[in-house]
Amino acid sequence: MSAAGVSTSRRFxxxxxxxxxxxxxxxxxxxxxxxxxxxxxxxxxxxxxxxFLAEMMxxxxxxxxxxxxxxxxxAHVFHSVVLALxxxxxxxxxxxxxxxxxxxAIVGFGLAYGAIIWLALAGVVMPVWLGAVGVxxxxxxxxxxxxxxxxxxxxxxxxIVYAIARAxxxxxxxxxxxxxxx
Numbered sequence: 797m798s799a800a801g802v803s804t805s806r807r808f809x810x811x812x813x814x815x816x817x818x819x820x821x822x823x824x825x826x827x828x829x830x831x832x833x834x835x836x837x838x839x840x841x842x843x844x845x846x847x848f849l850a851e852m853m854x855x856x857x858x859x860x861x862x863x864x865x866x867x868x869x870x871a872h873v874f875h876s877v878v879l880a881l882x883x884x885x886x887x888x889x890x891x892x893x894x895x896x897x898x899x900x901a902i903v904g905f906g907l908a909y910g911a912i913i914w915l916a917l918a919g920v921v922m923p924v925w926l927g928a929v930g931v932x933x934x935x936x937x938x939x940x941x942x943x944x945x946x947x948x949x950x951x952x953x954x955x956i957v958y959a960i961a962r963a964x965x966x967x968x969x970x971x972x973x974x975x976x977x978x
Contacts, residue, residue, distance in 0.1 A: 827884050830961025835880025838953035839873045842946050846872070850942055858931050859922065880954055883909050887958070899959035906955020907948055914947035915939070 846852040847865065857867030887896045887905055896902050915937075923934040 826961050826964065827888055828881065830958045831880040831884035832877055833961060834954040834957035835877040835883075836873065837957050838880070838950045839876025841953055842876070842950040843869060843872050845946050845949060850946075855926070855931070858929065859925055861929060863931075876950065879913060880958075883954060884958065899956075899963060902959040902962065903952060903955035906951040906953075906958065908951070909954070910947040910949070910951020911944070913951070914944050918943050918947060 843853070846856075847869075853865040853868030853872065854863045855868065856872050857864045857870075860867060860871055883906070886892045886909075887902060892905070896905055919937040919939040923936045923938040926934045927936070
């Protein structure tokens with residue numbers, strides 16, 4: 797092989813390596829930034845519903861000892877982003893990754909996640925927490941249809957935004973699984 801052939805071959809291998817690192821960096825970055833963006837977007841929409849349809853934001857603030865709408869918004873948006881990061885960790889883990897192979901599946905995961913949050917956190921943890929900080933007469937479990945609707949909106953929007961953010965990674969996985977389609 798000529799010197800020019802070796803040089804070209806070496807450049808090609810280096811380009812592949814750089815591309816692989818870029819893809820891996822994008823995939824990792826996309827996972828967390830997509831979750832952050834999805835959690836923020838879903839949290840804001842859900843928060844607006846909670847604020848204007850149910851006037852619930854002061855109750856969220858009461859979790860931290862400040863029953864105001866401002867404290868409620870801060871706590872709610874924080875919870876929304878943290879829960880979205882947990883969602884991303886679940887969806888991209890080995891078991892979750894096996895089933896979250898399409899945007900539709902990720903949106904379905906988001907809806908299921910919203911229902912689980914409603915059942916566990918809004919239905920049980922929040923009322924117990926409110927009782928612990930002195931808010932009287934909060935039933936346990938506190939499972940209302942309105943709250944379920946709000947949490948399904950959160951999960952659905954989280955799933956949609958996250959699926960959009962993860963679309964390039966999903967396409968790469970599909971391309972590797974079906975090389976003849978290229």
